[in-house]
Amino acid sequence: MSLTTTSGGSSTGRRHPIARLVTGLGEALDRVAQTPAWSMTPQEQRTALVELAVLEARLVELRMRVLAAGDGAAIGTVSGASSTGAWVAHTTRVTRPAAQAEVRLAAALNGPFEATRVALAAGGVNAEQARVVVQAVEALPVTTAEGERRRAELHLIAAAQEHDAKELRVLGRRVFEVIDPDAAEAEEGRRLAAEERDAARRTYLKLFDSGDGTVVGRFRLSVLHAAMLTKMLHAIASPKRTRGADEDQRSGAAAARPAHPDRMGAAFGELIERFPADRLPRAGGISATVVATTTVERLVSGIGAVGLDTGHQISAGQARRLACEAGIIPAVLGGASQVLDLGRRRRFHTEPQRVAMGVRDGGCTAEGCDRPPGWCHAHHETPWSQGGGTSIEKGRLLCSWHHTRAHDPAYDMTRLSDGRVRFHRRT
Secondary structure, three states, rough: OOOOEEEEOOEEEOOOHHHHHHHHHHHHHHOOOOOOOOOOOHHHHHHHHHHHHHHHHHHHHHHHHHHHHHHHHHHHHHHHOHHHHHHHHHHHOOOOHHHHHHHHHHHHOOOOOOOHHHHOOOOOOHHHHHHHHHHHOOOOOOOHHHHHHHHHHHOOOOHHHHHHHHHHHHHHHHHHHHOOOOHHHHHHHHHHHHHHHHHHHHOEEEEOOOOOOOOOEEEEOHHHHHHHHHHHHHHOOOHHHHHHHHHHOOOOHHHHHOOOOOHHHHHHHHHHHOOOOHHHOOOOOOOOEEEEEEEHHHHHHOEEEEEEEOOOOEHHHHHHOOOOOEEEEEEEEEEOOOEEEEEOOOOHHHHHHHOOOOOOHHOOOOOOOOOOOHHHHHHHHHHHHHHHOOOOOOOEEEHHHHHHHHHOOOOOEEOOOOOOEEEEEEO
16 A cells, blocks of 8 residues: 655655655564574674664654654544544553653654754664753753753763763753853752652652562652661661671672662561660550450460451461560450450550550441541540549540540430440531
8 A cells, every 4th residue: 555645735646755764664674573683693793782772762763753743733633532642652552651751752852952852863862861861951940041951951962972861860960060050059959959848748658468468568758768768778688797707708799789679678677677666656645566466375375366456467476576576565365355464565554555445446436437546545434524534444445536526515425335436416
């Protein structure tokens, strides 16, 4: 099937050079699709790898050029796509965010970043380096003049001849020094302060129970906290902790290598176990303590399962091992689940009471509330002002919201048969 292009409404009768290149390139690749690479000489392999990297960069530039033109021509409207990026994502099977990023890069290369486009077309920079250049220049203050932006762009293109994308990104963060050395320090401080404020807003931690005894998660930390965490984990995971001094001297190079992920994971667990609970903020009147509920027999034998106040389970042997190190209190139960012993961490009289109530109630006792013990207040069934005593039997856990309702004259609190309470507004 022959393709034609039109200009001003009339057919030229000839295919566009780029369209012919695409067809010819596909045919050339077909001819070598089954050719084994092992039959090349080592020198041919080295040369081919370098030249293929250059060709790949040049093809990326061509693709960006065509994409920019297609975006201008709204090529996605033929299929009702909401944007060029949406059309690209659907037809090329890439994610929509990746497709939108390509459209933005294409617009930049075929707009203000002409020098970067030319370098990419010549294979002087690769696609990743080109993205770094664009991002670094776009991150300059809005007051930066166009001429200074171009000077920064050319500086980074030159630096790309000796630095990979990771190193170039570091240089890009300090490119303001090139255009205004006197103001660079103040600008760097302003940028870092802005990044720190943004990092504080974007920091998060999410944990997901895998159901197989492990928990997976995702997190985002500031650079400072990530550096501190890495230092702590490297200190725990260091081979020097398990090797003798003489072996350390013989294998200093090996000890300096980064720890493997599994070793870092074990170090993370050890860090959590070692961190003193009494240095953490108190939650709900007690320190950050995990309560393990078991029987006397299981505690003595170390056999069986132990329930935690978080809803999880560990082995009895694990609970015994951690009892003295990780702030875990063995809540030993006798008949009718009466709390007989709350361990030896009795610094304050009220803390064991709170722990016992947490074991018994499991969290807020208001109907339909799932707040954990650490988020709850200890509520007196009979108010202290009316002669009520502070005891486990005459107390219950209520979260902050329901504790306020319990003392709000606009609400009635009714005790249910299962030990929980129900609130309803008085009429």
